[in-house]
Amino acid sequence: MSMKVPLLDLHAQNRPLRDEILAAIERVVDSQHFILGPEVAALEEELAKLLGIEHVVTVSSGTDALLLALMTLGIQAGDEVITSTYSFFATAGGIVRLGARPVFVDIDPATFNLDVAATRAAITPRTRAILPVHLFGLSADMDPILAAAHDAGIPVVEDAAQAIGATYKSRPVGGIGALGCFSFYPSKNLGAFGDAGLLTTNDAALAKRASVLRTHGMEPKYYHQLVGGNFRMDALQAAVLRVKAPHLERWTEDRRCNASRYDRLFRAAGLTDRVCLPVESVDSRHIFNQYVIRVPERDALKRHLDGNGIGSEIYYPVPLHLQKCFANLGYGSGDFPQAERAALDSLAIPIYSEITAEQQQTVVDQIASFLGTGKQSSRTASSAAR
Numbered sequence: 001m002s003m004k005v006p007l008l009d010l011h012a013q014n015r016p017l018r019d020e021i022l023a024a025i026e027r028v029v030d031s032q033h034f035i036l037g038p039e040v041a042a043l044e045e046e047l048a049k050l051l052g053i054e055h056v057v058t059v060s061s062g063t064d065a066l067l068l069a070l071m072t073l074g075i076q077a078g079d080e081v082i083t084s085t086y087s088f089f090a091t092a093g094g095i096v097r098l099g100a101r102p103v104f105v106d107i108d109p110a111t112f113n114l115d116v117a118a119t120r121a122a123i124t125p126r127t128r129a130i131l132p133v134h135l136f137g138l139s140a141d142m143d144p145i146l147a148a149a150h151d152a153g154i155p156v157v158e159d160a161a162q163a164i165g166a167t168y169k170s171r172p173v174g175g176i177g178a179l180g181c182f183s184f185y186p187s188k189n190l191g192a193f194g195d196a197g198l199l200t201t202n203d204a205a206l207a208k209r210a211s212v213l214r215t216h217g218m219e220p221k222y223y224h225q226l227v228g229g230n231f232r233m234d235a236l237q238a239a240v241l242r243v244k245a246p247h248l249e250r251w252t253e254d255r256r257c258n259a260s261r262y263d264r265l266f267r268a269a270g271l272t273d274r275v276c277l278p279v280e281s282v283d284s285r286h287i288f289n290q291y292v293i294r295v296p297e298r299d300a301l302k303r304h305l306d307g308n309g310i311g312s313e314i315y316y317p318v319p320l321h322l323q324k325c326f327a328n329l330g331y332g333s334g335d336f337p338q339a340e341r342a343a344l345d346s347l348a349i350p351i352y353s354e355i356t357a358e359q360q361q362t363v364v365d366q367i368a369s370f371l372g373t374g375k376q377s378s379r380t381a382s383s384a385a386r
Contacts, residue, residue, distance in 0.1 A: 002308045002309060002310075002362060002366065003309070003358065003359060003362045004309030004310070005309065005310050005311060005350050005355070005359045005362055005363055006311040006350065007311030007312060007313055007348070007349075007350050007352075008187055008311070008350070008352050009352055009354060009355070010186060010187075010191070012352070012354035013251070013352070013353065013354055017243055017244065017247075020243050021193075021239075021240055021243050021244075024239035024240060024242060024243050025236060025239060025240070027039075027239060028235045028236050028239045031235070033235055034234060034235050034236065035232050035233075035234055035235060036215075036232050036233065036235070037235050039235040039238045039239050039242070040058050040232075040233050040235055040238040042238070042242065043058060043233075043238040043241055043242050043245075044056050044057070044058055046242060046245060047198065047241075047245065050245055050248065051164070051165075051172050051174060051175065051200065052172045052175065053172060053174055053175035053180070053200045053201070053202060054175075054201070054202045054204070054207075055200065055201050055202065055203070055204060055206075055207030056198055056199070056200050056207075057198070057199040057200075057201075057207060057210045057211050057214060058196070058197070058198055058199075058233040058238065059196075059197045059198065059199055059214060059231040059232070059233060060195060060196065060197065060230070060231050060232060060233060060234075061183065061185070061195040061196065061197045062090065062161040062181060062182060062183025062184070062185060062197040062198075063090040063093065063094065063183075063197070064197055064229070064231040065161075065181035065182060065183070065197040065198060065199045065231075066090055066091065066093075066094040066131075066157075066159060066161075066181045067094040067097060067098070067229070067231075068199055068210055068213060068214060068229070068231050069094075069157045069179040069180075069181050069199055069210070070094055070095065070098055070100070070129070070157065071098065071213050071228070071229070072179065072199075072206055072209050072210045072213060073128070073129060073155055073157070073178065073179070073206075074128075075095070075098050075100050075128055075129060076098060076099060076100065077098070077099030077100065078099070078100070078101075078126070079098075079100040079101070079126060079127075079128040079129075080100065080101050080102075080103045080124060080126040080127045080128060081095045081100055081101070081102055081103065081127070081128060081129045081130070081131050082102075082103045082105055082119055082122045082123065082127060082129070082130045082131065083095065083102055083103070083104065083105065083114075083130070083131040083132070083133065083159075084104070084105060084107060084113070084114050084131075084132065084133045084135070084320075084339075085104035085105065085106065085107070085319045085320045085321040085331075085336050085339045086107045086112060086133075086135070086316065086319050086320070086336075086339040086342055086343070087133045087135060087159065087316070087320065088161070088315075088316070089320065089323070090161070091131065091133055091159050091320070092104075092320045092326070095131070096326075100128070101126075101329065102320070102326070102329070103122050103124075103127070104319075104320060104321045104329075104331060104335075104336060105118045105119050105122050105336075106118050106336040106337070106338045106339055107336075107338050107339050107342065108141075108338070109338045109341070109342065110279050111135075111138055111140075111141075111279060111281075112135045112136060112138070112292070112342060112346075113132065113133065113134070113135055113138065113139075113140040113141065114132045114133070114140050114141075114145065115338070116141050116144045116145060116148075119132075119145060119148060120144075120148040123148065123152045123154075127152060127154055128154055129149075129154055129155050129156065129157055130145060130148070130149050130154065130155075130156050130157070131156075131157045131158075131159055132145055132156065132158060132159065132177075133159040133161075133162075134158065134159065134160050134162065134163035134166055134173050135162060136162055136278070136288070136289055136290040136291075136292055136315070136348075137162050137163050137166055137189070137255075137286050137287040137288045137289040137290065138163070138166065138278075138279075138280065138281070138284060138286045139163065139166050139167065139168035139173050139281075139284045139285075140158075140168075141168075141281075142156075142158075142168045142169075142171075142173075142176050142177070143169070146176070146177070149177075155177065155178035155179070156176075156177030156178055157177055157178060157179045157180075157181065158173055158174055158176060158177045158179070158180040158181065159181055160173045160174040160180045160181060160182050160200075161181060161182060161183035161185075161188070161197075162183070162188065162289040162290070163182075163287060163289065164182050164188065164189055164190050164248070164287065165189065165190075165248060165249070165252045165285070165287045166284065166285055166286065166287045167284065167285040168283065168284050169283045169284075174198075174200040175200060175201075175202055178201065178203065178206060179199060179200065179201045179203075179206060179210075180199070180200040180201065181197070181198070181199055181200075182197060182198040182199075182200065183196075183197050183198075184196035184197055184198065184237070184241060188289060189248065189251060189252060189255065189287055189289055189353075190241065190244060190245060190248045190251075191244070192237040192240055192241055193236070193237065193240045194234070194236075194237055195237075196233055196234070196237040196238075196241065197233075209226075212225075212226060212228060213226055213228035213229065213231070214228060214229070214231040214232060215228065215230070215231075215232060216228045216229065216230060250353075251353040252287050252353075254353035254354070255287060255288040255351055255352070255353050256285075256286070256287070256288060258288070258291075258351055258352075258353070258355055258360065259278065259280075259286070259288045259291055259351060261357060261360055262277070262291060262349075262351070262360060262363075262364070263277055265360060265361060265364040266364060269364055269365075269367075269368045270368075271364070271367065271368060271371065274295065274371050275293050275294070275295050275367065275371075276293060276294035276295070277293060278291060278292055278293070288351050290313075290315060290348040290351060291348065291349055291350075291351035292315065292346050292347065292348045292349075293346070293347055293348075293349060293367075294342070294345045294346050294347075295345055295347065295367075295371075296345055297370075297371075298314070298344065298345045298346065298347050300370070301347065301367065301370050301371075302314065302347055304366065304369075304370040305349075305363075305366055305367075305370075308366050310349070310350070310362070310363055310366050311349075311350055312347050312348060312349050312350075313347075313348045314343075314346065314347060314348070315346065315348050316343060317343055318343060319336060319339040319340055319342075319343050321335055321336055321339075322340070349363055349367075350363060
């Protein structure tokens with residue numbers, strides 16, 4: 001029987017930290033301070049140092065981080081925000097919730113990130129922000145995006161939900177544009193035990209405004225100058241993240257090593273003419289929230305992997321411009337061919353930091369079996385897996 005390999009194994013990550021996490025939860029329970037408070041304040045201080053970004057504002061989820069960022073910039077009904085059509089729903093959902101219009105742009109087929117030329121071409125007098133996504137853990141090409149935004153006099157909001165610890169030309173994502181948005185959803189490289197998120201900025205005024213909007217626009221207590229929302233982080237989530245955050249760098253390097261091992265295994269198996277592998281720019285540090293391959297036979301391959309106990313996932317089967325809820329925007333099939341093609345042939349395979357070389361070998365062997373190749377000898381496999 002083939003070895004089973006899950007897409008993600010949270011047990012492997014959290015089990016060694018179990019006692020420390022339970023002690024942190026007990027600390028919060030004993031304090032009886034469950035929302036914001038000293039635990040959250042301590043996490044914010046620690047994350048600012050960890051990320052190398054001056055100001056961080058913890059929030060209730062990555063989705064709320066995106067919404068809060070747009071609110072902080074004053075995005076409102078009638079405004080346009082340029083963003084990728086190939087992303088998780090929250091990227092565009094926050095724009096629409098404020099009554100603004102998402103202006104979708106196609107992707108670069110190699111990186112899955114915003115097509116820079118198309119982004120510049122999409123700017124109109126109604127454009128109020130550009131929202132690039134650092135998809136799967138790889139930074140978007142930020143310098144030309146920032147240049148286009150500067151020329152138009154508009155800010156850039158980074159959707160870094162999948163990219164904590166990634167860099168672009170030695171700069172941390174989330175600290176390059178006006179605001180950055182992160183998610184601590186449990187499956188992320190740094191995951192909480194529920195929903196949690198983070199907004200980042202190097203602008204003190206934006207950080208202050210975001211902090212006020214996070215608590216219903218209230219300052220001081222029961223006095224409201226702004227209409228905000230309830231985007232506060234729970235102290236329990238902060239306590240868990242404080243235990244896990246010091247391990248992020250090691251987990252990230254493990255993921256990067258695992259990605260390199262996959263590259264070697266696919267080459268050794270003679271699969272690179274059938275399987276398109278992820279790319280990593282020399283200017284960027286990819287943190288591999290996902291390792292996404294591209295194969296024309298994607299759906300059949302996924303069924304084969306499912307049947308042999310290998311976890312995989314399709315990110316994303318329907319581009320945002322073709323989602324039913326956005327039909328009123330007037331987009332149609334064929335408008336963004338690169339994103340539509342990626343939706344048909346992209347597949348994420350297991351890349352979590354604790355995956356073993358033997359498990360990775362099993363994943364590649366099953367893909368090779370499906371594709372009808374068998375070029376890898378046991379000695380080659382052993383060498384490539386190192």
